[in-house]
Amino acid sequence: xxxxxxxxxxxxxxxxxxxTAPLGYSAGAVYVGVKSRxxxxxxxxxxxxxxxCACGALFxxxxxxxxxxxxxxxxxxxxxxxxxxxxxxxxxxxTGERGLRDARTVEAEAEHxxxxxxxxxxVCSTGVIGEYLPVDxxxxxxxxxxxxxxxxxxxxxxxxxCTTDRTRKEAAYELRLSGGAVRIGVMAxxxxxxxxxxxxxxxxxxxxxxxxxAVLQKMLADxxxxxxxxxxxxxxxxxxxSAFLIANGASGVRLENEADRAAFYALIEYACIDMAxxxxxxxxxxxxxxxxxxxxxxxxxxxxxxxxxxxGSTLFKAAVNxxxxxWGRIMAxxxxxxxxxxxxxxxxxxxxxxxxxxxxxxxxxTAFDETLATAILSEHDVxxxxxxxxxCAAATAWGCDLTREYVRLNGDYRT
Amino acid sequence: xxxxxxxxxxxxxxxxxxxTAPLGYSAGAVYVGVKSRxxxxxxxxxxxxxxxCACGALFxxxxxxxxxxxxxxxxxxxxxxxxxxxxxxxxxxxTGERGLRDARTVEAEAEHxxxxxxxxxxVCSTGVIGEYLPVDxxxxxxxxxxxxxxxxxxxxxxxxxCTTDRTRKEAAYELRLSGGAVRIGVMAxxxxxxxxxxxxxxxxxxxxxxxxxAVLQKMLADxxxxxxxxxxxxxxxxxxxSAFLIANGASGVRLENEADRAAFYALIEYACIDMAxxxxxxxxxxxxxxxxxxxxxxxxxxxxxxxxxxxGSTLFKAAVNxxxxxWGRIMAxxxxxxxxxxxxxxxxxxxxxxxxxxxxxxxxxTAFDETLATAILSEHDVxxxxxxxxxCAAATAWGCDLTREYVRLNGDYRT
Numbered sequence: 001x002x003x004x005x006x007x008x009x010x011x012x013x014x015x016x017x018x019x020t021a022p023l024g025y026s027a028g029a030v031y032v033g034v035k036s037r038x039x040x041x042x043x044x045x046x047x048x049x050x051x052x053c054a055c056g057a058l059f060x061x062x063x064x065x066x067x068x069x070x071x072x073x074x075x076x077x078x079x080x081x082x083x084x085x086x087x088x089x090x091x092x093x094x095t096g097e098r099g100l101r102d103a104r105t106v107e108a109e110a111e112h113x114x115x116x117x118x119x120x121x122x123v124c125s126t127g128v129i130g131e132y133l134p135v136d137x138x139x140x141x142x143x144x145x146x147x148x149x150x151x152x153x154x155x156x157x158x159x160x161x162c163t164t165d166r167t168r169k170e171a172a173y174e175l176r177l178s179g180g181a182v183r184i185g186v187m188a189x190x191x192x193x194x195x196x197x198x199x200x201x202x203x204x205x206x207x208x209x210x211x212x213x214a215v216l217q218k219m220l221a222d223x224x225x226x227x228x229x230x231x232x233x234x235x236x237x238x239x240x241x242s243a244f245l246i247a248n249g250a251s252g253v254r255l256e257n258e259a260d261r262a263a264f265y266a267l268i269e270y271a272c273i274d275m276a277x278x279x280x281x282x283x284x285x286x287x288x289x290x291x292x293x294x295x296x297x298x299x300x301x302x303x304x305x306x307x308x309x310x311x312g313s314t315l316f317k318a319a320v321n322x323x324x325x326x327w328g329r330i331m332a333x334x335x336x337x338x339x340x341x342x343x344x345x346x347x348x349x350x351x352x353x354x355x356x357x358x359x360x361x362x363x364x365x366t367a368f369d370e371t372l373a374t375a376i377l378s379e380h381d382v383x384x385x386x387x388x389x390x391x392c393a394a395a396t397a398w399g400c401d402l403t404r405e406y407v408r409l410n411g412d413y414r415t
Numbered sequence: 416x417x418x419x420x421x422x423x424x425x426x427x428x429x430x431x432x433x434x435t436a437p438l439g440y441s442a443g444a445v446y447v448g449v450k451s452r453x454x455x456x457x458x459x460x461x462x463x464x465x466x467x468c469a470c471g472a473l474f475x476x477x478x479x480x481x482x483x484x485x486x487x488x489x490x491x492x493x494x495x496x497x498x499x500x501x502x503x504x505x506x507x508x509x510t511g512e513r514g515l516r517d518a519r520t521v522e523a524e525a526e527h528x529x530x531x532x533x534x535x536x537x538v539c540s541t542g543v544i545g546e547y548l549p550v551d552x553x554x555x556x557x558x559x560x561x562x563x564x565x566x567x568x569x570x571x572x573x574x575x576x577c578t579t580d581r582t583r584k585e586a587a588y589e590l591r592l593s594g595g596a597v598r599i600g601v602m603a604x605x606x607x608x609x610x611x612x613x614x615x616x617x618x619x620x621x622x623x624x625x626x627x628x629a630v631l632q633k634m635l636a637d638x639x640x641x642x643x644x645x646x647x648x649x650x651x652x653x654x655x656x657s658a659f660l661i662a663n664g665a666s667g668v669r670l671e672n673e674a675d676r677a678a679f680y681a682l683i684e685y686a687c688i689d690m691a692x693x694x695x696x697x698x699x700x701x702x703x704x705x706x707x708x709x710x711x712x713x714x715x716x717x718x719x720x721x722x723x724x725x726x727g728s729t730l731f732k733a734a735v736n737x738x739x740x741x742w743g744r745i746m747a748x749x750x751x752x753x754x755x756x757x758x759x760x761x762x763x764x765x766x767x768x769x770x771x772x773x774x775x776x777x778x779x780x781t782a783f784d785e786t787l788a789t790a791i792l793s794e795h796d797v798x799x800x801x802x803x804x805x806x807c808a809a810a811t812a813w814g815c816d817l818t819r820e821y822v823r824l825n826g827d828y829r830t
Contacts, residue, residue: 061751062747062750062751063749063750063751063756063757063758064746064747064749064750064751064756064758065750091743093743093747094742094743094746094758094775094778094779094780095779095780096759096778096779128743129741129743129744129746129747130742130743130746130775130780131780237747237750237751238747239743239746239747239750314729314825315825318821318822318824318825318826319825319826321822321826322823322825322826323826324826326544327509327544327545328506328508328509328543328544328545328654329544331479331509331544331545331654332477332479332508332544332652332653332654334478334479335477335478335479335480335652335654336476336477336478336479336652341478341479342478343478343479343509344511360509360545363509363511364509364510364511365509365510365545365546402822402825403822404819404822404823406733406822407733407736407817407818407819407821407822408737408819409733410729410730410733410734410737411733411734411736411737411738411739
């Protein structure tokens with residue numbers, strides 16, 4: 001569906017697998033019936049590292065955040081971790097003190113079963129808000145998973161963390177540094193309630209590089225600014241968004257110099273953008289990935305605001321769903337973005353694998369070929385480029401179309 | 416559908432008609448085929464005052480604003496007007512210099528036909544963005560309308576300004592001041608691309624009171640803050656939003672003292688809130704009016720941000736469409752609103768004519784009667800009240816549910 005491979009820089013290559021592709025990681029997943037009705041996939045996952053990991057993490061800015069987010073912020077202060085437990089089907093949000101106790105219970109049992117110390121396991125939840133976590137089911141599931149942890153089960157874990165996602169989202173890469181090869185693995189869960197900041201729902205990046213937590217934290221934050229913070233599915237910022245970048249040093253290779261750090265960062269950013277595109281592509285009910293490029297604006301902030309505003313416009317999303325090259329809505333969204341944009345000389349091009357059509361030139365609508373425009377908008381991946389001729393800053397945002405299926409899905413999500 | 420009458424303060428009463436109910440106004444409307452396909456309603460309207468009017472006006476904050484908005488801002492500096500011409504079907508936005516020339520041509524021809532001086536006529540447009548105005552059709556229409564202007568045609572004008580609206584929106588009121596009775600008349604066009612600020616699309620309030628333009632300007636701005644700026648249909652701020660409050664003094668009654676000014680303002684605000692509710696109620700494709708009250712917050716800004724965020728949440732709007740009392744989405748939207756909200760002790764009640772159900776108490780979800788909740792959400796008008804116990808400020812916002820019909824409507828609006 002999304003083919004991003006052509007963009008992979010020469011320094012790194014894609015390898016098989018996901019979060020367990022780097023050395024020293026294993027995973028497991030089972031179905032425990034967190035949200036009882038639907039036994040179509042596993043709903044509890046454990047990701048484990050043989051060695052202690054340095055870690056960086058980002059959590060939702062939503063003030064109504066879930067219990068595991070509160071707990072995670074606390075655990076992050078340690079800067080070290082060994083494992084992460086994730087359940088889907090229940091967000092453990094809006095559950096107050098009991099929710100926090102439940103998250104701690106899951107953490108403690110995982111630490112016990114894995115033979116780890118206090119504070120060495122993160123827990124994450126995603127799913128329905130406002131219901132208590134079925135703790136017994138989860139504890140029972142952990143007992144099944146832990147003895148069977150394996151390097152082969154990264155994909156099972158990637159599927160277990162999903163909710164309404166239509167596909168699992170994982171990838172792995174190898175990168176050559178001055179001291180030798182390192183690997184990173186990624187899994188993410190997306191679909192709905194996706195909006196900056198953060199807008200990943202759940203993201204896990206593992207690596208066997210040796211790095212400090214502060215470095216990982218900075219890299220993750222910078223990469224998120226160019227990826228997940230430029231991603232919108234429905235304008236709703238989740239209560240549970242959490243992203244982790246962990247590194248266990250099992251490769252014995254360190255980030256030795258500036259070139260190593262730049263190469264490693266480039267890979268992290270690449271992997272995050274790839275996941276952002278896949279999440280947009282798999283937006284709830286969506287039939288199109290929409291990539292929006294805002295170019296030639298005075299500042300990066302202006303460019304980001306503009307690109308995000310267009311990608312998030314309900315009316316433009318509905319127009320794409322209807323294969324209507326309604327550029328007026330693109331420009332309207334740019335106009336209310338809050339950015340310093342002057343539409344008077346803007347150019348706008350809509351493109352896809354089927355071709356491209358310029359719909360606006362120097363601030364005016366152009367007479368364009370409607371048949372070609374419809375063909376372009378019939379492709380899954382659609383790109384909108386708006387050039388403002390006001391400066392040198394550019395930014396890209398990702399979103400998806402708004403469909404009747406989105407409305408249907410979200411009309412009866414809870415029940 | 417929306418019954419707001421119970422809230423009318425004792426000092427004023429509803430009377431028949433709309434913008435031509437106050438003394439000294441007439442109107443007219445015809446079908447000229449601005450957007451050729453659909454001959455189901457008139458699409459060109461003229462509102463005329465026998466006497467010169469003081470006036471206040473608000474225009475969209477969208478930087479990609481329409482030609483008539485640019486022209487209107489210029490004309491507003493005069494502070495006086497005699498007539499307003501409105502066409503639906505074409506927004507005259509994204510049309511550059513030619514669009515501005517077209518708007519001026521319509522203005523000049525209206526002034527000529529009405530025997531008025533330069534700058535005495537406002538023009539407004541609403542409809543598709545990015546196509547040139549069919550000026551000849553509009554000039555031809557003006558020639559038909561002007562000789563037939565009549566006090567009886569206020570409703571025709573109210574219908575002519577509509578696009579995807581399912582119903583015309585008009586009202587008229589009489590108010591007793593110290594010097595005698597005055598009247599105001601209102602018409603509005605709503606439906607889609609509705610979001611602060613402004614969020615009226617088009618609003619016209621006429622009055623036969625005698626008042627200064629500066630007073631009218633201030634009253635309209637304050638009333639809009641409590642009404643149209645608290646209204647969201649789809650999060651998209653229009654390129655054409657314009658609101659006018661004009662007063663011709665034909666009653667011979669002035670705003671003589673503070674009590675008169677307070678009473679007149681109260682009526683203007685009431686009329687604006689009533690229109691905001693009707694516009695939300697008639698939101699594109701909607702089946703529910705959603706009224707959101709955010710109460711007991713530290714500041715008015717916090718309360719407004721919170722109420723608007725909930726009313727605008729795509730996920731909550733989809734849940735209401737599905738009759739799902741998904742309070743988690745209400746609290747999530749409060750949490751990302753940017754307001755100083757602490758959900759830890761919040762209460763949340765969902766109510767309608769069918770009853771009320773408390774879904775959250777002191778920060779926790781409560782076990783509520785799902786059958787009752789579904790019955791409550793089966794009513795057209797639904798109210799959500801969230802109380803935060805953090806202060807004394809309160810605000811109300813209005814929105815509508817998100818439906819498959821919205822997606823369908825906006826997939827092929829342009830073509």
